[in-house]
Amino acid sequence: MSVYIEKVKAREVFDSRGNPTVEADVILSDGTLGRAEVPSGASTGELEAVELRDGGTRLQGKGVSKAVEHVNSAINTALHGLDPFNQGHVDQVMIDLDGTKNKGKLGANAILGISMATARAAANYQKVPLYRYLGGTDLELPQTFHNVINGGEHADNGIDMQEFMITPVERTSFRDGFEKIANTYHVLKKVIEDAGYQSGLGDEGGFAPDLKSSEEALKMLHEAIEKAGYTPGKEIAIAFDAAASYFYNTETKMYDFEGTHKTPDEMGEYYEGLLKEFPEIISIEDPYSEDDWENFEKFTAKMGDKVQIVADDPVCTNPELVRKAIKNGLANSILIKLNQIGTVSETLETIRLARKNGYTTMISHRSGETGDTFVADFTVATNSAELKAGAPARSERVEKYNQLLRIEEELGEDSTRLAHFPNSVDLD
Numbered sequence: 001m002s003v004y005i006e007k008v009k010a011r012e013v014f015d016s017r018g019n020p021t022v023e024a025d026v027i028l029s030d031g032t033l034g035r036a037e038v039p040s041g042a043s044t045g046e047l048e049a050v051e052l053r054d055g056g057t058r059l060q061g062k063g064v065s066k067a068v069e070h071v072n073s074a075i076n077t078a079l080h081g082l083d084p085f086n087q088g089h090v091d092q093v094m095i096d097l098d099g100t101k102n103k104g105k106l107g108a109n110a111i112l113g114i115s116m117a118t119a120r121a122a123a124n125y126q127k128v129p130l131y132r133y134l135g136g137t138d139l140e141l142p143q144t145f146h147n148v149i150n151g152g153e154h155a156d157n158g159i160d161m162q163e164f165m166i167t168p169v170e171r172t173s174f175r176d177g178f179e180k181i182a183n184t185y186h187v188l189k190k191v192i193e194d195a196g197y198q199s200g201l202g203d204e205g206g207f208a209p210d211l212k213s214s215e216e217a218l219k220m221l222h223e224a225i226e227k228a229g230y231t232p233g234k235e236i237a238i239a240f241d242a243a244a245s246y247f248y249n250t251e252t253k254m255y256d257f258e259g260t261h262k263t264p265d266e267m268g269e270y271y272e273g274l275l276k277e278f279p280e281i282i283s284i285e286d287p288y289s290e291d292d293w294e295n296f297e298k299f300t301a302k303m304g305d306k307v308q309i310v311a312d313d314p315v316c317t318n319p320e321l322v323r324k325a326i327k328n329g330l331a332n333s334i335l336i337k338l339n340q341i342g343t344v345s346e347t348l349e350t351i352r353l354a355r356k357n358g359y360t361t362m363i364s365h366r367s368g369e370t371g372d373t374f375v376a377d378f379t380v381a382t383n384s385a386e387l388k389a390g391a392p393a394r395s396e397r398v399e400k401y402n403q404l405l406r407i408e409e410e411l412g413e414d415s416t417r418l419a420h421f422p423n424s425v426d427l428d
């Protein structure tokens with residue numbers, strides 16, 4: 001082996017919500033450095049790998065000094081001398097060292113930081129971009145989903161659904177699609193202000209007006225798309241993440257949604273009503289709670305051939321849970337968040353599993369982000385065709401899109417195919 005891992009180390013830095021997070025370095029024997037920063041969610045699935053925080057887990061604002069210490073001591077000792085090009089082995093050594101099912105001992109934030117930084121170091125050593133190192137050739141730019149109105153856990157307003165996204169659906173370059181998204185975002189600000197609401201921002205850079213309902217938010221998106229000069233569904237479509245675990249009542253098994261108490265069936269009727277009112281909706285994430293697989297499955301059986309149905313909280317990027325989801329027909333698409341499972345190789349396994357079984361995959365940022373653009377390269381490398389990384393505003397979000405602009409420049413515009421559901425079969 002010509003080059004090996006000499007040393008790994010980590011430090012506490014801060015994320016877009018001002019909370020501490022892990023930055024990890026992998027240094028190779030020739031001095032090459034790979035660096036990565038770990039994001040952090042707010043609407044976390046119950047079964048996510050553990051984000052280790054000082055004085056407990058998942059408490060916003062708590063430090064990550066224990067996770068940092070695990071990198072600097074145990075992980076550093078275990079990885080010394082390993083081949084940085086054998087990502088699977090590096091990840092497995094950390095999984096074994098941790099020894100728990102949920103990475104609760106060392107912390108998924110410690111392990112993921114080093115896992116991502118290892119891939120970066122290997123790419124840097126080969127002097128190739130990360131997307132090229134991880135993905136090889138025959139790559140395509142993704143369709144991007146932009147959360148422009150924030151609700152639920154991501155904003156302090158009256159909207160219970162979490163994310164209202166716009167997405168370019170024309171067969172065009174990434175740059176052209178993104179420009180249309182940015183134009184719509186600016187018009188949306190005016191639509192919100194003209195309706196008498198504040199246009200302050202939520203966690204993912206979308207506006208967080210104090211609307212009373214999700215339907216009102218969708219109406220505003222529809223209006224903004226038209227006022228920006230586009231046809232809803234033709235140039236720009238709509239997607240939403242209901243993140244329904246947030247408004248599910250585990251005792252009554254009802255959905256306490258925007259002042260109503262809906263049965264699961266009534267929730268389904270509500271979604272169907274939205275699809276009728278806004279035919280430009282092409283993707284729905286987490287329409288039911290992570291504790292309500294039965295109704296999630298029922299909805300997919302009924303609506304899965306009409307709209308993309310994405311599973312996030314119920315499966316947490318976990319290959320075992322994704323296997324169960326596929327067997328049960330839970331959804332037709334899987335949301336992919338690296339820190340839900342905690343290593344690059346396990347995330348790749350989940351993606352392969354989903355794809356082999358006809359599920360689409362949407363790579364995702366977290367609501368607490370950093371300037372790290374790993375997910376942009378990762379989406380291209382895995383030909384995932386879909387990425388959600390927040391609004392076309394706020395640098396921790398926009399940096400991901402700017403990285404895609406750079407990648408498109410390198411790959412050429414032919415790399416943008418916009419393989420969007422349900423028209424994902426390229427026939428012309």
Ligand SMILES: C=C(OP(=O)(O)O)C(=O)O
Nearest residue numbers: 041042043044365366367
């Ligand atoms: C990106 C999301 O939010 P968070 O990072 O808070 O889980 C999501 O729920 O899809």
Ligand SMILES: [Mg+2]
Nearest residue numbers: 241243285312
């Ligand atoms: Mg989600």
